[in-house]
Amino acid sequence: MRTLNRVLEGIGSTILLLLRSVAYLPTLPRQFGRFVEQCYLIGYTTLPIVAILSFFIGSVLALQSGYAAQNLGPKQFIGLLVGLTMARELGPVMVAVLLTGRVGSAIAAELASMKVYQEIDALETMNIPPARMLVMPRLAATLFMMPVLTIIADLVGWFGGAIIAKYTSFIAIEPASYFATMRQYMDFDDVLNGLIKAEVFGFVIVLVCCNIGLNTRGGPREIGAAVTRAVVASLILILVLDYFVTKALM
Secondary structure, three states, rough: OHHHHHHHHHHHHHHHHHHHHHHHHHHHHHHHHHHHHHHHHHHHOOHHHHHHHHHHHHHHHHHHHHHOOOOOOHHHHHEEEEEEHHHHHHHHHHHHHHHHHHHHHHHHHHHHHHHOOOHHHHHHHHOOOEEEEEEHHHHHHHHHHHHHHHHHHHHHHHHHHHHHHHHHHOOOHHHHHHHHHHHOOOHHHHHHHHHHHHHHHHHHHHHHHHHHHHHOOHHHHHHHHHHHHHHHHHHHHHHHHHHHHHHHHH
């Protein structure tokens, strides 16, 4: 029962934080510097690991598809399989998971530290709402950067699959044929579905991590516990939302 109460309290406080943050959206132009800083932290610092993982995920997809195609079907559809899988599923989910580990944990740790050491209370005493200064720029930066990261993840994954498809002996598909199949059977809606997923995942991750950080109670030991709760909650929400968003977009 106590666990259920904590979950319901967390949902309620997250919704209230969202409403307060959206109310401060008109102040975003005056916080452009913070917005740019968060774009840098969310986008630029996450980009290298996104590119590396996307390349190898696309490579593994092509390798496994080529291995299966030896017995199950024509190899020319490997490009389509890699393209659809990266665009509709693995691209946005992978970026969201990396955002949780790379950015969400840092947000939760920073805000939890500020709460434990009473910096949040100091802001409120000075009539500076934390939702305006600490949450809203992060949400706006996430909405701006998630599609960029997802598109880069898709492109790098497709490129990695093309390289493996060309230089693996039992596949041996030229890049022209690989991408021709992708262009023939894929359309913009496939990419758009992935971008919508990425926006939903990123927004929820940052909002949950901010809320958990701002509601941390206790001493310094609670900072680590808050980070753990934020990461676990975000990963669970990614998987749950992935099903429902996929269902809605079909």
